[in-house]
Amino acid sequence: MEGVRYVTDEAGKRVAVVLDLKTHGELWKDMEDVLVSHSRKRERSIPLEEARAELIRRGKLDG
Template identity: 50%
Template sequence: MKGVKFVVDDSGKKKAVLIDLEQWGALWEDFYDILVSESRKNEPTVPWSELKAEMEKGVRRGG
């Protein structure tokens, strides 16, 4: 795949990947967003109305 290179160890096993972000940056952002979303799926949620009210008051949430 053009713009993608694999880093391999001495035995030829793939260990890492180098991605040309000029070429694949938008796709990488989408992939990263999915990973972040998946990692947070079991976190507690806040109703939109509550968050909106806090934002209008200038309340900042930790995190």
């Protein structure tokens, strides 16, 4: 596949991939979004209105 190179270990097993971002930049952005989403699954979340109120209270957002 053009724009894709594989890194292999001593046994020839693929252990990593190098993507040409000019060719596959959009694909990488999509993959990165998925990875970030998965990494944040266990983080505490708060409702939008609660976050908005906190930002207003801190002076970071106009109310």
